[in-house]
Amino acid sequence: MFDLTVFDAFLKTEKLGRAPVILDEVDSTNDWLGKRLDDPRLAEIIVIAHVQTNGRGRHGRVWNHLPGLGLAFSLAWEVSGQPRPLVTLATGIALAETVMELAPVDAQLKYPNDLLIADKKVAGVLTEVKGLNGRRAAIIGVGINVNVPLHKFPDDVRKIATSIFAEGGVKISREAILAIFLNRLEPMLGLLGDGRSGEAIISSYKKLSGIIGRKIAVTASSGEIIGKVMDMDEDGGLIIDSGDGKLEKIVAGETRFLD
Numbered sequence: 001m002f003d004l005t006v007f008d009a010f011l012k013t014e015k016l017g018r019a020p021v022i023l024d025e026v027d028s029t030n031d032w033l034g035k036r037l038d039d040p041r042l043a044e045i046i047v048i049a050h051v052q053t054n055g056r057g058r059h060g061r062v063w064n065h066l067p068g069l070g071l072a073f074s075l076a077w078e079v080s081g082q083p084r085p086l087v088t089l090a091t092g093i094a095l096a097e098t099v100m101e102l103a104p105v106d107a108q109l110k111y112p113n114d115l116l117i118a119d120k121k122v123a124g125v126l127t128e129v130k131g132l133n134g135r136r137a138a139i140i141g142v143g144i145n146v147n148v149p150l151h152k153f154p155d156d157v158r159k160i161a162t163s164i165f166a167e168g169g170v171k172i173s174r175e176a177i178l179a180i181f182l183n184r185l186e187p188m189l190g191l192l193g194d195g196r197s198g199e200a201i202i203s204s205y206k207k208l209s210g211i212i213g214r215k216i217a218v219t220a221s222s223g224e225i226i227g228k229v230m231d232m233d234e235d236g237g238l239i240i241d242s243g244d245g246k247l248e249k250i251v252a253g254e255t256r257f258l259d
């Protein structure tokens, strides 16, 4: 099980993670938290599930995690106005930096929110903006394949997914990884909360994703867009040159490299 004493020993935040909730079984930690947005300690809650019976990924996919070997958790960050993709990007950066601090691996971000090692997925982020009783928050749900041995993945999943243990060869404390991730995330979210520019976030994201200058395909709701990534704008959107002289902005969708 998740050891709160170990978690607390690593946690250095002011707020994030200060009110941990461990659930033996829940449908989805994102859904559980979405019903509690009026909690006065919202920013401090981190809800961690041993088992999720309806773990959700992006685009309606299922997210499966292996109890005791992976991590599935959610936290909430109050937002006003439009949801900001920067919250998702900041989460990815904190994940990538934490994984590389704890394991001898080279982690890369795949826009907008997948964490890859050796081109295979080790973690994903599902950010959903919800409102309750006048409060609007981004619910940030994260799933990480921490100590999963490769043989535990179903055959079809093993082709596209891996774990930190499988790539780095070291078992990592799930409590440490979560606490260090929150330590790294809090100052980045603080930058956004103050309404300050997301410049530092964009710059770190560009480095960790290596996306600028690459030819990519993006499957968005409007169809597939193929082009060269020219830049990332201040909201965290991708500026793509699709070759017909016009630049397009992408803020969501599934991306894949073509070069």
Ligand code: BTN
Pocket: 027, 028, 029, 030, 031, 052, 054, 055, 056, 057, 058, 059, 061, 063, 071, 072, 073, 074, 114, 123, 124, 125, 126, 141, 142, 143
């Ligand atoms: C993705 O890669 O598509 C996102 C996966 C997000 C999974 C996490 S696990 C904890 C939280 N609760 C959910 O139902 N989903 C997210």
